Amino acid sequence: MTRTAVFAFLCFFSSLSFAYASIPPEEDAILAMVEAFTREHEGFTLRVVHPPVKRVQKRRQTTRAKRPVPTIGYGRNLEVHPSILAKIRSGRLRVTKQLVEEWLREDLTAAYAAVTRTLGVKPWFNNLAPHQKAVLVCFFYNVGTTSALGFYEMIEALSKGHYARAGEEMMDSDWYEQLPRKAIIDILVRGIKTEGHFDMQEEIELALHEERLNHSPSWYREQYKARKARLEQKQRQKPILLAAVTPQISKRPEPLLERIITGR
DSSP, X not given: OOHHHHHHHHHHHHHHHHHHHTSOOHHHHHHHHHHHHHHHXXXXXXXXXXXXXXXXXXXXXXXXXXXXXXXXXXTEETTXXXXXXXXXXXXXXXXXXXXXXXXXXXXXXXHHHHHHHHTTTSGGGGGSOHHHHHHHHHHHHHHOHHHHHTOHHHHHHHHTTOHHHHHHXXXXXXHHHXXXXXXXXXXXXXXHHOOSOOOHHHHHHHHHHHHHHHXXXXXXXXXXXXXXXXXXXXXXXXXXXXXXXXXXXXXXXXXXXXXXXXXX
């Protein structure tokens, strides 16, 4: 091979590498958001969980199963993996943290593939923001591909760019009514409605703070709301004087009251 051929090959390889490097790692960003939400929403367990059947009013968008679905780890559906369930029950499989982490990556990748395979071919899908695509992946992971595609009104609203209505359609379902942690699941609703900036990790932290606030003593909630109302009133009256202290007070409660919430 001559020097000219070698030089041409190196130039072609460099241009190809640059082209691949210029592609934004959207898939990695989406899966990172999905993983952060799933870890908090599903929780973690090394035992098989059989959730109880809940009686709810049937709505237009229903995902109610005929029987409880056994799960393990970060919400892995063992009904889809009957061989794993059989091995666990017979004692032939010992579930470890490392194995659960592998299952999580495998299931989230499968959910992402299901979204791109079914909705990614639609022309309107590319108009969605990365966090909205992450919401769809979380949704597919939580309810399953078949049930997710049954949300016809939500998908139609997304196709028309009516993201606020898509969030309302997500809430108008048996799936939403059955979920206990509304502060966490509302992240998906806000995410699908929001077209601009959306920080998944920040939303999770705010939802956790709201849950702690809801489970705190009633006297603290009333005192915290009254104090926050007084602060907002003072802020409207003297915005310049309170500019230095407002961020610290509005974002965090007092140290003593915070210890009451967190139990520290």
